[in-house]
Amino acid sequence: xxxxxxxxxxxxxxxxxxxxxxxxxxxxxxxxxxxxxxxxxxxxxxxxxxxxxxxxxxxxxxxxxxxxxxxxxxxxxxxxxxxxxxxxxxxxxxxxxxxxxxxxxxxxxxxxxxxxxxxxxxxxxxxxxxxxxxxxxxxxxxxxxxxxxxxxxxxxxxxxxxxxxxxxxxxxxxxxxxxxxxxxxxxxxxxxxxxxxxxxxxxxxxxxxxx
Amino acid sequence: xxxxxxxxxxxxxxxxxxxxxxxxxxxxxxxxxxxxxxxxxxxxxxxxxxxxxxxxxxxxxxxxxxxxxxxxxxxxxxxxxxxxxxxxxxxxxxxxxxxxxxxxxxxxxxxxxxxxxxxxxxxxxxxxxxxxxxxxxxxxxxxxxxxxxxxxxxxxxxxxxxxxxxxxxxxxxxxxxxxxxxxxxxxxxxxxxxxxxxxxxxxxxxxxxxxxxxxxxxxxxxxxxxx
Numbered sequence: 001x002x003x004x005x006x007x008x009x010x011x012x013x014x015x016x017x018x019x020x021x022x023x024x025x026x027x028x029x030x031x032x033x034x035x036x037x038x039x040x041x042x043x044x045x046x047x048x049x050x051x052x053x054x055x056x057x058x059x060x061x062x063x064x065x066x067x068x069x070x071x072x073x074x075x076x077x078x079x080x081x082x083x084x085x086x087x088x089x090x091x092x093x094x095x096x097x098x099x100x101x102x103x104x105x106x107x108x109x110x111x112x113x114x115x116x117x118x119x120x121x122x123x124x125x126x127x128x129x130x131x132x133x134x135x136x137x138x139x140x141x142x143x144x145x146x147x148x149x150x151x152x153x154x155x156x157x158x159x160x161x162x163x164x165x166x167x168x169x170x171x172x173x174x175x176x177x178x179x180x181x182x183x184x185x186x187x188x189x190x191x192x193x194x195x196x197x198x199x200x201x202x203x204x205x206x207x208x209x210x211x
Numbered sequence: 212x213x214x215x216x217x218x219x220x221x222x223x224x225x226x227x228x229x230x231x232x233x234x235x236x237x238x239x240x241x242x243x244x245x246x247x248x249x250x251x252x253x254x255x256x257x258x259x260x261x262x263x264x265x266x267x268x269x270x271x272x273x274x275x276x277x278x279x280x281x282x283x284x285x286x287x288x289x290x291x292x293x294x295x296x297x298x299x300x301x302x303x304x305x306x307x308x309x310x311x312x313x314x315x316x317x318x319x320x321x322x323x324x325x326x327x328x329x330x331x332x333x334x335x336x337x338x339x340x341x342x343x344x345x346x347x348x349x350x351x352x353x354x355x356x357x358x359x360x361x362x363x364x365x366x367x368x369x370x371x372x373x374x375x376x377x378x379x380x381x382x383x384x385x386x387x388x389x390x391x392x393x394x395x396x397x398x399x400x401x402x403x404x405x406x407x408x409x410x411x412x413x414x415x416x417x418x419x420x421x422x423x424x425x426x427x428x429x430x431x432x433x434x435x436x437x438x
Contacts, residue, residue, distance in 0.1 A: 062285055
């Protein structure tokens with residue numbers, strides 16, 4: 001037991017009661033407080049008070065739920081992404097849909113090693129996903145993420161037109177290698193095909209995770 | 212996909228609740244029925260621990276950062292709002308805290324919980340903001356000298372039946388005292404963790420709690436006298 005010389009044992013254990021109430025004391029301290037409580041009515045009364053206080057504090061309202069809009073603003077403030085041009089509230093949809101929007105993990109090298117790298121190939125079973133893909137083997141339709149590198153000569157106007165055409169928006173980037181992550185609610189293969197067909201895109205691949 | 216699984220338990224500490232729920236944004240409260248709907252999300256970030264997320268954030272992983280944001284932004288807002296009573300300041304500090312987390316994730320040593328680290332950043336920013344806003348409760352800061360015999364009025368707030376009065380009294384605590392109460396009873400922090408968050412010795416945490424409770428008794432006694 002450690003307590004200051006000018007503190008009585010009773011006072012010492014009493015000061016620890018709030019953390020006995022929230023069950024965060026180390027085992028030895030908890031044991032010693034419990035031993036003290038057995039013989040001290042005053043501390044038992046005080047513990048009752050603390051439990052009441054705890055319940056009032058714990059039932060106070062939680063903070064407002066996090067939103068995608070708020071996150072986009074946060075990203076903008078850390079310089080990771082421009083503020084989005086359209087603020088569609090997707091999180092609630094994602095939550096309600098059980099986060100069904102699976103993001104297929106597919107590296108370009110792996111694609112190529114699987115034979116030709118056709119963008120219409122269904123993902124092999126070894127691909128890791130962020131969440132379970134929808135039943136039926138279809139590709140996720142709710143949201144896709146694609147990493148692109150734009151041509152160095154691409155104008156802002158050309159990039160903007162392309163993104164509008166594909167209903168895609170910049171979710172992150174640029175990285176130090178000049179890559180952007182795009183998000184789109186459109187069909188993944190359509191977005192990929194559209195990007196790859198464009199003169200302003202040097203490189204496009206589905207986003208992988210766990211990099 | 213999400214699964215909702217109703218479970219019943221007698222009492223569970225918030226720390227355990229965090230574990231069960233993957234540390235969500237404090238939206239869940241135990242209903243009187245004692246049945247809690249467990250949401251079992253299957254997205255990667257919701258399954259990852261805070262420490263795993265912060266490691267990924269350190270590599271510039273935006274998805275992990277989003278996971279951290281979803282998990283901690285509501286808690287940070289709630290914590291700062293309880294100290295400042297200002298929704299705008301709470302929003303600003305919560306955002307700034309996560310900006311620091313993004314920038315300094317690589318510095319996180321794992322010697323404390325990520326939530327403790329974030330709360331510490333938020334607390335320092337909050338106090339700086341309050342100083343800037345000239346809302347500084349000087350009279351509440353002299354809590355390093357405690358007279359254990361000074362109990363304040365003989366009003367035991369636990370026996371006070373009006374929970375609303377406790378709530379009103381809590382609202383009048385100084386930011387320093389409210390922080391210790393919130394961190395103890397909402398965040399379930401140990402006194403050692405609180406010392407890290409607020410940047411003071413452990414004994415000071417204990418005396419601040421002592422003073423906070425004494426102050427609550429005073430405020431409730433005043434409230435009772437007025438009624």
